[in-house]
Amino acid sequence: MAPGLPTAMDRPHFIGIGGAGMSGIAKILAQRGAKVAGSDAKDSATADALRALGATVHIGHAAEHLADDATCVVVSSAIRKDNPELARAAELDIPVVHRSDALARLMDGLHPIAVAGTHGKTTTTSMLAVSLTELGLKPSYAIGGDLDAPGSNALHGDGEIFVAEADESDRSFHKYAPEVAIVLNVELDHHANYASMEEIYDSFQTFADRIVPGGTLVISADHEGARELTRRVSDSVKTVTYGEAEDADVRILSVVAQGLKSEVTVVLGGEELTFTVSVPGRHYASNAVAALAAGAALGIPAAELAPALAAYTGVKRRLQLKGEAAGVQVIDSYAHHPTEMTADLEAMRAAASTSRLLVVFQPHLFSRTQELGKEMGQSLALADASLVLDIYPAREDPIPGVTSDLIIEAARAAGADVTPVHDKADVPEAVAGMAKPGDLVLTMGAGDVTDLGPRILDRLAK
Known part of the structure; x- marks a missing residue:
């Protein structure tokens, strides 16, 4: 069974609760029985979904929105220091918790898979969430986008696996300690926070070094940035590479377009597998193979996971x-x-x-x-x-x-x-x-x- 509420998060208040990352954590806490409250700049379908789970959602930011009995205030890096609710939290001596710390607490006691990379995080995380659900494993997940099915960016499941999108933009993925980490690609982005590729490599290396002992890094063999990171990570980290490169541990043999779908053939553990990905293009096929390799690293039979990946029909946007x-x-x-x-x-x-x-x-x-x-x-x-x-x-x-x-x-x-x-x-x-x-x-x-x-x-x- 999945764990219950983390200590001091039974009455959380989220500033910016409607954001993709924030709302996911709020949903999981509400599903675990927390008394969730928060505020956002404007009303939205996300706010309505949170209300349906019992959360209190205020529109606009004001000091009075923060209840005196809140046990913590959850913020993202986008929240400005002059936010009135943040100032009120300081007056009431209520602990302020970064979104990434809250998510890390939700993973405690489970088998976390953290999906990182400059591109493709949401898709790959979603593929894992859907395929593991299809197999009846009842995963928990937190994604930076809404799935077409089952239609949410987050869910508290009763299983032992937690799949999370790991955001590098503000280095918050350094807070996680995954059993399996995926790195899809490594490129320079988020220029307000990273001045050079060297800083990007250092940040991703810190993330990879956070993998728990005995865990696995699943990383692309096709992207030069990912290959460079592979050369830099500690020898103590078990590494599984995937891609079309001849030296990939999980090698993609072919990707055949079939309208808005693709048929993908891979070799994994010496066995050849062919399966369907219900979105077009080599980029999405590669994401599916990363998901396949990550599942295999957790001990899920590839022959079962591969066809389950076809259940993924996309993410909004x-x-x-x-x-x-x-x-x-x-x-x-x-x-x-x-x-x-x-x-x-x-x-x-x-x-x-x-x-x-x-x-x-x-x-x-x-x-x-x-x-x-x-x-x-x-x-x-x-x-x-x-x-x-x-x-x-x-x-x-x-x-x-x-x-x-x-x-x-x-x-x-x-x-x-x-x-x-x-x-x-x-x-x-x-x-x-x-x-x-x-x-x-x-x-x-x-x-x-x-x-x-x-x-x-x-x-x-x-």
């Missing part, structure tokens, strides 16, 4: 089909880093080789655009035509001279057909003027570009 109107399919992608953008665009090309691919791209963060705007523009050259929105700032303040023009100029230099759009409200009409029956429209980015899918479909239907 990860090449999620939003609908079809006037013969045009609209698909949503969370991709915001050039590597992710390229992988999703190539997957869409392979899935629908005879269709035109139209992209609505919204850059995410000024710092990322400043460092990687050129590469983002080059990725857009894979589309037949693109609309590029203004930068979604999220938690950042503007940087002088950093605009979407950096991406547009690079895209045009790479031969791409790119049009700037400064007002999101203009996008549905613009897409309607471009799209023809048979085309695919991809809304892409980590910001609120996802809201445009239904609006585009409504306009196309007229």
Whole structure:
């Protein structure tokens, strides 16, 4: 049986409870019987889901939202120090717990699998959660996105396994002590927190060194950053590599596109296995093989886990089909880093080789655009035509001279057909003027570009 509530977390208050990572922890605590409360900047479906579990969710941030009997206040790195609820916690001498520490406590007494990497964490964590559930193992999980099935970003299960997405952006994944750790890839990102690749390597090495004695690091053999990390990790850490590289311990022999699915053949433990992945592209096939290798490291028979992986049908915002109107399919992608953008665009090309691919791209963060705007523009050259929105700032303040023009100029230099759009409200009409029956429209980015899918479909239907 899974453990109960961690000490002093029976009446937690979450500042920013609607966030992907925060809401997952809050849901699990509520499912374990905690009296959960919290606040968020705006109401949402996530807030409603928390209320359905018995949580109290306040809209807006105010000192009076924090109850005097709260046993701890949970925060993420995005919470500013001048938050009124945080100030109130100091007045009441209520302990402040970082999100990562809270998640680490939830894993105590279980067999944790922590999934890390610059790209693909949410997908791989989700694949594990769904396939382990399909096998009746009743895992607990905390994911940075909502599954298509069973439809949540977190669940308290009665089994012995806890699957968690491990976020490197603020080094919070250093708090975990997994039995199995997955590293999908290692690239420079989160430029506000990491100044160089050397800092990235040091951070991932710290994460790998946190694996419990006797545990396993499952790591890509195909990505140079991951291979470099493999060379750096301690010899005491058992390492299993996977990928298409000839020296991979779990080797991918082939990935065959079958519409919006892929058939994958691997060799694991000397045995050849063929299974289906219900999302397109080599990138997602590789994620499935990482999940397969991690399950095998925990002792789950690969011959059972491989077919169970086919039960994974996707995560919201990860090449999620939003609908079809006037013969045009609209698909949503969370991709915001050039590597992710390229992988999703190539997957869409392979899935629908005879269709035109139209992209609505919204850059995410000024710092990322400043460092990687050129590469983002080059990725857009894979589309037949693109609309590029203004930068979604999220938690950042503007940087002088950093605009979407950096991406547009690079895209045009790479031969791409790119049009700037400064007002999101203009996008549905613009897409309607471009799209023809048979085309695919991809809304892409980590910001609120996802809201445009239904609006585009409504306009196309007229």
